[in-house]
Amino acid sequence: MDTRVPPVPMGRAMAAEFRRHGDDPDDVQGTVARVLSYIHYALPDPPVSAAARLYALAPHDAVDRISALPDALLRRVVACLPVKDAARTAALSRRWRPLWRSTPLVLVDADLVSFSAAAGAPDDSSKKAREAARGVTHAVSRVIGAHPGPFRCIHLTSSCMEDFQGMLANWLQVLAMKGIQELVLVNRPWPLDLGLPATFFGMATLTRLYLGLWKFPATADLPRGVSFPNLRELGLCSVVMDTQDMDFVLARSPVLETLCIKGNLFRMRIRLASRSLRCAQIIGSSYEEIAVVDTPCLERLIVSGTWRRDGASSGSVKIGNAPALRVFGYLDPAANVLVVGKTAIKSATKVSPSNMVPNVKILALEVRFGVRNDAKMIPNVLRCFPNIERLHIKSGKTDETTGKLNFKFWQESGPIKCIRSSIQMIVFHDFHGARSEVNFLKFFFETTRVLKIVVILFDTGSFSSMDEVRSKVEVLRAAKRPTGCSVLVTPSTEPEECNIWSFKRGSDFSRFDPFTDY
Template structure:
């Protein structure tokens, strides 16, 4: 299969129908994608359920009451209007000529979900209801001169023939009038929507100087873009801090990160050949979630100039190929080697083969696959200053061998484990013997280890007594290298089948560790 070819959702649907697969499965997948997206979106800066009256007495009609709000200055009233749901904001324009002027000057918040009929959900809208919502959106965008504070369009099937003219008109109006934050999501079939030329043009033909001077956060879900288009966006977005790419419909041949403003990059559920951090002096977080990878389709990750990169994951020994500057750190399962340049390096690390800035590292390991788990010690040696380690245990469809405690004890010194790692979070524990021996090794080797959290797979243990007998008791028998390490066992709150990427957590720098969302 040529992964570089564009495989649209409609093509997938046609192929499923040819293969005799129930097409409703694609609908379920699309719904799942929409739920993932919507769950990751920021909350609109309005309060649709707020009480707009200060008087809670239903017996009082309010007739003849003093208009104290009207005595406020126009700029303050404009701030009130800009924080109202769109239906309430529009109603203020009918109060008086003064209120209409205020409405026209206020930067509105337009969320089409607030225009839905009572009891309706966006994914279940009938065509006529969706048309009514689209018509209301058109009226607001045409009547208000802008700019818009926040626009969220998630409740309309953009690809429907009746909506294509609306789509072009909306994007044109938003471009002309201005919008500070834009959330744009297609709903249901047709699943594939070609944006009009002014929405995302051929970047090769754009004049010099065109760009996004105020763009700070960009999330791209289920889109088809050429690598050069993304290069253009990064090169012409001088203040862009957060970038997310999710379920790209086209294989990413080379994602080249060269930006002096980027602080966080998320790549989720994509096929990527190369991710190259070329020059990103402010980059702090690089998150790689649920990539479509196997032994034949690996992702090469190269770290160039990223002196502030502190959080990295999920990497997978046996799949990912890591480069640090001019040094290639190649982890390749079939060959069972770690390769720096073209030389087998065994278990030793040198200044050229380490990435010292990382203090939070997340790895995925199939402990039931011996050849993959054996690479973990050499991989850890590339990150000598890690203080917090996340290890997610992945289930293998075809278990091949297991590692005993003797292997880990004979693996040699791992600098970060001996002198830096204070916290270990083990996700997805299923009670496999190889998992338990790894945890014992960590406890017996981590000289500064303070806390170990074991997140047990949902439904793994039925009682607390079973947890104590099969997990806590065996770990309690280990002589801890640190002398005292607190061990906490919790059941995971995220089911295995649910996706783990979360735009909101990773882009929120008040959250120190977005990988902790499992807890």
């Protein structure tokens, strides 16, 4: 997995502090590097790329046709350039001199990182790496001070904020005054709970905001008028945040459509109450509860990679008022307790219309078929979603089996409406060839009446050859299934990032099904 810049190495004092607590600083730094990499993968792509190349006019063509273009077109050209190149256009000629200052600013501070600092060469000393990061910080200050605004898009992921908290507070104040629209702000990352300055709340012009590795400022004493009236997309990556502060942000963001939370390891209650929210993603996080309280426009609820501390109880996912909810998953019975209305769904729960979610069309489940209690949840969970048309099953790995469920169990589980009459496509992710997986699929095939497409994505690490794959799947091909139903068996090609989950994929409404490319 790639990240544009590594974390700044921790200083000697911080390393000594970790040792005093019994932690190896190298291990801590490696973990933080992975977290930072995951965050960078989840961030929205900046609107400019430093990979582009600029070329001079050919020797035989001395006519400068570009400078003859109208100012509006030239500003669009400047807006597509990395900030260093954009600022340098002022030196081209008198014609170009005012253009950069009159073009809404796009600043990606990673474009200011020198090659040696970005590469993180093994012989780089901690002091040298920190000096390079400080250099980027000072360069950002010069750019922010030199440009009169407005600020269209600012990505700050490479600056060193540990020693410049006063400067950061000033940046945020200036960004607010100059009409910032999109902001990506990631700490790089020491200390891990560095406080975000309260001047952050002045940015009322924001339409998109992503924060990474910060401690969110307290909201209890803020004036009633503080709000984010234009904010449509919010991403929080490894942000230390209290439940009441999350409630505050949602209540003060009246047009928010997309909420993405990633890597939150503090058990909080996430209450979704919003008249505008269309997509909520909670990825790789720990929580006491995710409660869909009142979300009349919510179309997608994606909960994946739930993280639990040793001995911690499962977090609950409560579905209340969500009449537009169409996509839901990956629900994991080992980590999530599903609550519909006021009913917690268990293997013995009597499912009735009062605890069903009839509007969901695409459902994704993660199940450890080798763990009996996990697999026993499947029939009742499916009964809660009577009208799904696509079902995704991700087969989870387990080191210990606690009793496999045979074909007879599935036969005796009773009728499941969605399997019989609504599921037209099933995608089975990470098929390992276990008998419990085969028994479930065989039951599914012999029960369904409307199934059209079956996609089995097998885990390449579980098989020694394609002949072994074919032998495991042969019994399924021979099973009775609806006429015209096709079965596709193919290796899983999803990279690690898809398991970690990208916000981009889940909140891309051009994708009919965010869980697969099929």
